[in-house]
Amino acid sequence: MKPEPVEPELSPAEICRSVGEVLDQIGDKWTVLVMRTLAAGPIRFNELARRVPGVSRKMLTATLRRLECDGFITRTQIPTRQSWVEYALTQLGRDLLGPITVLAEWAFANRGRVLEARARFSERS
Amino acid sequence: MKPEPVEPELSPAEICRSVGEVLDQIGDKWTVLVMRTLAAGPIRFNELARRVPGVSRKMLTATLRRLECDGFITRTQIPTRQSWVEYALTQLGRDLLGPITVLAEWAFANRGRVLEARARFSERS
DNA sequence: CCGGATCCAATCCGATACTG
DNA sequence: CAGTATCGGATTGGATCCGG
Numbered sequence: 001m002k003p004e005p006v007e008p009e010l011s012p013a014e015i016c017r018s019v020g021e022v023l024d025q026i027g028d029k030w031t032v033l034v035m036r037t038l039a040a041g042p043i044r045f046n047e048l049a050r051r052v053p054g055v056s057r058k059m060l061t062a063t064l065r066r067l068e069c070d071g072f073i074t075r076t077q078i079p080t081r082q083s084w085v086e087y088a089l090t091q092l093g094r095d096l097l098g099p100i101t102v103l104a105e106w107a108f109a110n111r112g113r114v115l116e117a118r119a120r121f122s123e124r125s
Numbered sequence: 126m127k128p129e130p131v132e133p134e135l136s137p138a139e140i141c142r143s144v145g146e147v148l149d150q151i152g153d154k155w156t157v158l159v160m161r162t163l164a165a166g167p168i169r170f171n172e173l174a175r176r177v178p179g180v181s182r183k184m185l186t187a188t189l190r191r192l193e194c195d196g197f198i199t200r201t202q203i204p205t206r207q208s209w210v211e212y213a214l215t216q217l218g219r220d221l222l223g224p225i226t227v228l229a230e231w232a233f234a235n236r237g238r239v240l241e242a243r244a245r246f247s248e249r250s
Numbered sequence: 251c252c253g254g255a256t257c258c259a260a261t262c263c264g265a266t267a268c269t270g
Numbered sequence: 271c272a273g274t275a276t277c278g279g280a281t282t283g284g285a286t287c288c289g290g
Contacts, residue, residue, distance in 0.1 A: 111143070
């Protein structure tokens with residue numbers, strides 16, 4: 001369901017710009033955690049706040065606004081007696097989780113190599 | 126030359142932790158730009174500073190230290206008449222460029238969808 | 251329940267000047 | 271050439287209070 005295989009070759013300059021932009025969008029403290037939590041299905045604001053450990057409501061609001069603005073999630077008012085707002089991933093958001101998961105799996109598979117490097121570095125300096 | 130295909134299934138909690146750690150490492154302003162520049166081959170400090178547009182020497186130093194500590198690059202003193210220090214990617218660093226490039230290519234292929242979403246968002250609010 | 255608004259501390263980061 | 275040291279503005283993000 002990805003948009004296209006596209007051309008496999010990308011110039012280094014295009015790579016740099018692309019990765020810079022996407023890291024500006026998702027490289028902050030909470031964005032990916034929120035998206036991963038939304039991956040399980042639509043969820044309300046306060047439930048989301050509970051499931052993302054440590055996030056303040058202020059940062060959660062800011063993160064959700066940005067994700068909504070960039071088209072990665074939807075925000076739906078459900079009028080009932082109480083206020084009720086549901087957030088959910090869009091197709092674009094689900095698509096983005098693919099490359100993010102690739103990165104996460106790499107990090108998980110290689111965390112030992114990083115820890116070894118740090119140990120060597122600290123004992124050498 | 127990747128370490129292993131590893132188990133394809135990763136629990137959501139492990140994904141979150143992994144991606145949080147790797148984003149802490151590479152999610153800042155300069156790390157990926159520096160690594161992409163190093164991908165062309167070993168390079169000296171000041172040449173690196175010239176090729177990464179806008180970076181200050183202070184931030185470049187900090188970025189390189191961290192990359193070295195985490196095992197993504199090597200720092201080599203070459204004693205000659207002048208000071209001479211070369212930085213180069215390690216195998217671990219080259220491996221990391223794989224998932225990063227996946228992300229960059231996704232961002233490049235989908236940047237139009239994000240721009241459309243922003244246009245819709247701004248005209249709706 | 252879902253936020254917005256404000257204050258404040260910590261951190262980031264660029265500019266500048268200096269060293270071996 | 272390859273950094274280090276210090277200052278100060280800008281940004282980040284938590285705490286708290288307030289409102290619909």
